[in-house]
Amino acid sequence: MAKTKKGLSPAFYIVCIVLLLLVAAAAVYYSFFSSRIELNPAGTVGNTAGNLNNAGLFCEYNDTVYFSNPRDGGALYSMTADEQNIRKLYSMSVRNILAGGNYLYYYQLNPSDTDGFASVIGNHSLNRSALDGSHSVALTKDIVTCGQLVDNYLYLQTAGSGQPLFYKLKIDKSEQVKLADFVVNPACAKDGMIYYNGTENDHALYQWNTANDDFMRIWNSNIWYPVLDGDHIYYMDVSAKYRLCRYSLSSQEVEVLTHDRVDCFNVGNGLIYYQTSDAVSPQLKCMRTDGSDPFVLADGVFSNINMTSRYVYFQQYGISGSLYHSALGSRQYTFFGE
Numbered sequence: 001m002a003k004t005k006k007g008l009s010p011a012f013y014i015v016c017i018v019l020l021l022l023v024a025a026a027a028v029y030y031s032f033f034s035s036r037i038e039l040n041p042a043g044t045v046g047n048t049a050g051n052l053n054n055a056g057l058f059c060e061y062n063d064t065v066y067f068s069n070p071r072d073g074g075a076l077y078s079m080t081a082d083e084q085n086i087r088k089l090y091s092m093s094v095r096n097i098l099a100g101g102n103y104l105y106y107y108q109l110n111p112s113d114t115d116g117f118a119s120v121i122g123n124h125s126l127n128r129s130a131l132d133g134s135h136s137v138a139l140t141k142d143i144v145t146c147g148q149l150v151d152n153y154l155y156l157q158t159a160g161s162g163q164p165l166f167y168k169l170k171i172d173k174s175e176q177v178k179l180a181d182f183v184v185n186p187a188c189a190k191d192g193m194i195y196y197n198g199t200e201n202d203h204a205l206y207q208w209n210t211a212n213d214d215f216m217r218i219w220n221s222n223i224w225y226p227v228l229d230g231d232h233i234y235y236m237d238v239s240a241k242y243r244l245c246r247y248s249l250s251s252q253e254v255e256v257l258t259h260d261r262v263d264c265f266n267v268g269n270g271l272i273y274y275q276t277s278d279a280v281s282p283q284l285k286c287m288r289t290d291g292s293d294p295f296v297l298a299d300g301v302f303s304n305i306n307m308t309s310r311y312v313y314f315q316q317y318g319i320s321g322s323l324y325h326s327a328l329g330s331r332q333y334t335f336f337g338e
Contacts, residue, residue: 036172037103037171037172038101038102039101039152039171040100040101040149040151040152040171041101042151043151043191043192044100044101044149044150044151044152045100045148045149045150045189045190046059046098046099046100046105046147046148046149046150046154047059047097047098047099047148047149047187048227048266048268048307049187049188049189049195049225049226049227049228050227050265050266050267050268050305050306050307051266051306051307052096052146052147052148052187053146053185053187053225053227053264053266054264054266054303054304054305054306055068055095055096055304055306056095056096056097056098056107056146056306057095057097057304057306057313058097058306058307058308058313059097059098059099060081060308060309061099061100061131062099063080063081064078064079064080064081064131065078065079065080065081065083065308066078066089066097066099066104066106067079067097067306067313068093068094068095068097069088069323070315070320070321070322070323071321071323071336071337072088073093074092074093074094074095074109075088075089075090075091075092075093075094076088076089076090076091076092076094076097076104076106076133077089078132078133081308081309081310082310083310083311083325089104089129089132089133090106090129090133090136092108092109093108093109094106094107094108094109094127095107095109096126096144096146096147098147098148098149098154099131099149100149101171102130102131103128103129103130103131103171104128104129104130104131104133105126105127105128105129105139105147105149105154105171106126106127106129107124107125107126107127107144107147108123108124108125108126108127108138109124124141124142124143124144125138125139125140125141126138126139126140126142126144126147126154126156127139128171139154139169139171139173140156140158140169142156142158142159142160142165143158143159144156144157144158145157145158145159145164146185146186146187147186148186148187148189148194149171150186150189150192150194150210151192151210152170152171153168153169153170153171153210154168154169154170154171155167155168155179155184155186155189155194155210156168156169156186157183157184157185157186160181163181164181164182164183165178165180165181166178166179166180166181166182166183166184166186167179168210168213177213179213182199182200183199184196184199184208184215185197185225186208187225187227188226188227188228189210190228192209192210192211193207193208193209193210194207194208194210195207195208195226195228195233196208196226197221197223197224197225197226197235198217202217202220202222203221203222203223203224203238204217204219204220204221204222204223205217205218205219205221205223205226205233205235205247206218219233219247219252221235221247222237222238222239223235223236223237223238223247224236224238224242225264225265227265227266227267229267229268229289231248231249231250232246232247232248232249232289233246233247233249234246234257234265234267234272234289235247236262236265237256240256241261242261242262242263242277243256243257243258243259243260243261243262244256244257244258244260244262244265244272244274245257246289255290255291256291257272257287257290257291258274258285258287258291258294260274260276260278260285261276261277261278262274262275262276262277263275263276263277263301263303264303264304264305265305266305266306266307266312267289268307269307269309269328270288270289271286271287271288271289271312271328271329272286272287272288272289273285273286273297273305273307273312273314274286274287274305275301275302275303275305281299282299282300282301283296283297283298283299283300284296284297284298284299284300284302284305284314285297286312286329295331297326297331297333298314298324298333300316300317301316301317301318302314302315302316302317302324303315303317307328309328310327310328311325311326311327311328312325312326312328313325313336322335323335323336323337324336
């Protein structure tokens with residue numbers, strides 16, 4: 001067989017070229033499939049409306065609770081539903097936690113950020129990560145005031161440059177579609193529908209169909225922060241000093257649950273937790289979803305009421321490092337972590 005000047009046969013070079021091509025093909029294959037984002041099953045919703053309306057600091061998914069830990073600057077943690085096996089997943093301050101499929105989504109803030117969004121600036125981002133907190137990537141640098149995961153899209157209400165912007169972003173970043181230049185709170189979602197109160201000309205109840213991104217008014221009302229639980233929409237009645245009511249989607253009947261003026265509330269597991277705004281004696285209260293058996297859980301002003309399948313969590317207003325918890329239905333509460 002003929003030899004090259006260096007004594008190597010042409011077959012040697014052919015083998016080398018083939019091996020290099022195989023290595024390159026394997027690298028391309030690995031790069032494609034390792035970065036491929038698996039889509040979610042139909043009906044996926046990232047978090048409850050009640051939690052998201054209270055900053056989205058807790059999110060329960062597949063028997064794991066993901067939460068923003070105020071005792072560690074709002075860093076992302078996980079634990080079991082019974083508060084065991086607590087682990088730190090991400091060191092930056094987070095809120096608006098969502099979970100679905102194989103991924104977590106959360107809004108990252110700077111450590112110096114306050115509770116409000118009006119003055120926040122800097123390195124903010126809505127991130128996607130694996131469920132263990134690894135492989136975190138920024139999906140958008142927009143200021144997200146509220147976001148919800150519906151199937152394979154993130155519906156995001158953002159504070160745009162001088163005006164609000166509502167858009168959807170596919171979880172793999174392959175598609176972004178502007179939906180509205182007015183405020184649409186996407187927190188309340190079920191079966192492909194988003195329920196929200198109007199913000200332009202009224203505070204009526206609207207329904208956004210994520211299948212075609214069309215919307216319609218379904219109830220002429222004056223409400224705020226709708227939360228769907230079963231057949232009922234729970235809401236703050238703007239026209240009656242923000243008392244708490246519920247509206248049946250099937251019978252279209254309204255029930256007044258309390259005449260207290262309410263600052264914030266959460267609904268789940270047959271219970272409602274709500275903060276009253278009495279100037280003299282504000283209280284955190286609990287009652288059943290039909291308004292029965294109300295009781296005072298704590299005296300004072302509390303906020304960020306988040307619920308899981310076993311506990312309710314809340315913070316003392318104005319004290320960022322505080323976090324209390326109470327077993328659902330209990331009349332006792334303690335500092336979380338004690």
